[in-house]
Amino acid sequence: MLKQTLSQKQQQGFTAMQIQQIKLLELPALELEERIQKELEVNPALEEGLPDDEGRDDSERLDDETMPDGDADILLGDYRNEDDIPDYKLREWQDRNSRREEIPFSAGAPSINDRLVEQLKYLPLTERQQQLAPYIIGNIDEDGYLHRGTEELLDDLAFRAGIDADAAEVEEVIGLVQSLDPPGICARDLRECLMLQLQRLPDTSARTTAMYILSRQYDDFLNKRFDRIREEAALSDAEMKEVFDLIMQLNPKPANGWGDDAEAAMIRVHPDFIVERLGEDLLVSLTAGGDVQPLRVNPAYREMLEDYRSSAKNRSRERRETLLFVRQKVEQARWFIDGIRQRREAMQRTMEAIVRMQEDYFRSGELSDLRPMGMKDVADMTGYDVSTISRVSSSKYVQTDFGVFPLKYFFSDATTNDQGEEVSTRMVKQLLAEIIETEDKAAPLTDTDLTEALAEKGYQLARRTVAKYREQLGYPVARMRREVV
Known part of the structure; x- marks a missing residue:
C-alpha cells in the first residue's frame, strides 16, 4: 500500500514538472526573463550562479528515498486537519488561492479611454453628466465605437451603477463624448x-x-x-x-493610432534567436533573453537536507516541518532548473532544424527559396513531438541578415507548379498579392480572373483556393476593390 501511495505521488510530481516545462517552453525571451526573476523572488532555494560539485544541481533528484524511514509519506495533503498544517503551508495555500493572472500592460501608457476621461474636464458638464460620461466612455471598444444601444446602457446604469437615467440624458452625453478627440469617437456605426x-x-x-x-x-x-x-x-x-x-482619407477606426506609443511598447519584438553567416556556415544562437543566466540550488538549502539525513534521530515536530519546507523548495528549484535546461535544448535543436530545412532561404533571403515545411517535418528531424515544435514556434522570433521574422513565417504548405516542382504557398500568396496590387482599380479582377492569371504564371489552382488565399491576404472581393479613377 505504501509503495502504491508513493508511486502515485511520484507520478503527480512528474506531471507537475511536465506542466512547468511546457509553460516555460511557450514563453518568449522577455517573458522568460520575468518568469525567472519571479521564481528567484519566491523560492529562496534557487539562486543565480554556476552549479558546483560538478553539476550536482542539474542531476541530483530528491526522491522519497532521501527521507528517513517513517517520513517518506509526510508530503502535501497528509495533514489530518488545519490545526496540523504548518504555518508556512497555510500561507502558501492562501497566496495561491488569492493569486490572479493579470495581462501585462505597458506602465504609464494611457489607454484611449483614459485620454477621453482626461478631456472631460475641459467640457462644461453638469454634475449629472459627470456621472454618466465616464460610464459611456467605458463602453467604447478598442476601435473607438459605442456598439451598445441606448436601452442597454440605461439598463446597465440602473442595475450596475444604480443611476436612474432617461434616454434623452444618455443621448446628450453621447453627443458630448463625440465632441472629444479623436474625431469620430463614440460613433454607433x-x-x-x-x-x-x-x-x-x-x-x-x-x-x-x-x-x-x-x-x-x-x-x-x-x-x-x-x-x-x-x-x-x-x-x-x-x-x-x-x-x-x-x-x-477619413479613419474608419478612430481609436487606432491614439495608442501608438503604448502599442509599440507592448508589441516591441525581441528576437529569441539569431541566425548569422560566418563564412560558408550558418550559426544559430539564442539571444541574451533566450540564453538565460545559469541557475543553481542554494548550497545552504542543500546542506540543510544533508544535515537532515545525518540526524535522523532528532526529529521534533518543528524540525520536521522546517525540513519538509526545505525539501519542497529544493525540489521546486531543481524542477525549474531542469525545465530551463530542457527549454534551451528544445529551442536550439528546433531552430537548427528549421535552418537546415530552409538553408537556401537563410543564405539568400529570397522568398522563392522558402521551401514547403510543416511542423511534422521539424518534429521528425528533431525527434520531438509536433506539440513541442508548435510551442517552440509560438510567439518566438528570429533575427536574420534580412530582418526579424516570427518562426511561424517559415512554415507553409506546398503547392505544385506546371513543372511538377513543389513550392511554398507563401510564394504563391506573394504572387497573388502582386497581381491584385497591379490590377486595374476601375475594373478589379474577379477570383476567376485571378485564377487564370496565376495559371498563366505556372500555378494551377482551384478558384476556391485562390479565393481562400485572397481572403487570408486581406483583400476583399473584386466589387469592393473597385475605385474611382
Missing part, C-alpha cells in the same frame, strides 16, 4: 463615424457632397455603385473622384 469626422472639416462643396452621399446613398456607397451615386448626385467624373478621395 461606420456611417456616423465618417459623418462626425466630416463635420469637423472645412466647409467645402466636396464635404457637403460627401455628407449627402453618406446620409442619402449609404448603401450605394458601401457597395461601390458609382454610376448610381454619380447620377443621383449629378456629379462629374472629377467631382466624383474629389469626393471619394475625401471620404477615403
